[in-house]
Amino acid sequence: MSVPPELVRQVGAIARAAATAILEIYHGDFAVQTKGDDSPLTAADLAAQRVIVAGLAALEEPLPVLSEEAKALPWAERRHWSRYWLVDPLDGTREFVKRNGEFTVNIALIDDHRSVLGVVLAPVTGELYVAAHGQGAWLQAHDGGAWQRIRTRPLGNPPRAAGSRSHGGAQGSLLERLVGSDYQLVPLGSSLKFCLIARGEADIYLRLGLTSEWDTAAAQCVLEEAGGAVLDFAGRPFRYHRGESLLNPEFVAIGDATIDWAARLTRSEE
16 A cells, blocks of 8 residues: 555544644743653643544544543543553653654554554654554655655664663663664654654664553554564563553564564573
C-alpha cells in the first residue's frame, strides 16, 4: 500500500489539529504547572487533549479514550476494554518548556493488548509518523506532503544509540553489553527516539526508569511496522492493558530484529 489506510490518515489529521493548538501556545507566553508526579503541565497539553478527544469521538467507531491528561478511569471499569485509544497529547512537556522542539503528539489504538495503530507527530517540524499493524509505517514530512515508507536498518558500525534528553541514567554499561563500547549517543526528546530508529537513523534506545503506557504505545507500533521492536528486559514484546498500573517496565527499542536481543539482555543480567 503506497499510502496509509484511511483510519490512519484520519487519526493523523487529528494529530495535526492538536499540533495547531499546541503551537499557538508554544509561540506565545505560557505558564507551567506541576502535576502530582512533579512533571510539568501547560495549557498546550490541555488544549491538545480537547482537540484529540473531540476528533476521536467523531470517528466512525466510537471507542474509549485513555489519556495522560484525563483522569484515568478505575481499573474495575477499564479491565473490560479490549479496544481503546491510548493518547499522550503532548509527550515531552519538558522539551516544550525548553522550547527545543523535541516533543510529540502520540495517539495509539490498543486492540487485545497490542498497539495496532500508531500516530506520532512532531508539531515544530511537521513530521508525521504513522503505522498500522501488518501494513507498514510511513513518514509525511509536512502537512499535505507525500507519504514515504520507512524501514529500520541493520545494526550500524558504529551503532547509534538514541538517548533521553531530559531523563539521563546509568545506562552506559548496559548499552556497552548490548551493542559494544563504540556506540554514538544521540540525545533526543520524547517518542522521537523511536522514530529515529524507525527511519533507519539510529539503532537502539535503552530506557531505564519509569515510563507510562501512553509514552510508548504509538511509537512502538511505528517502530514495529518499520521492522524493529520494543522489548522488556526478558526480551518479550511490550503489551498494554496489563493491569491497574499504567507504568511500563524498563525496555529497549531496537531496529535490527535479526539480532537475538533476548540473549543479549539475558547475558547482560548475569
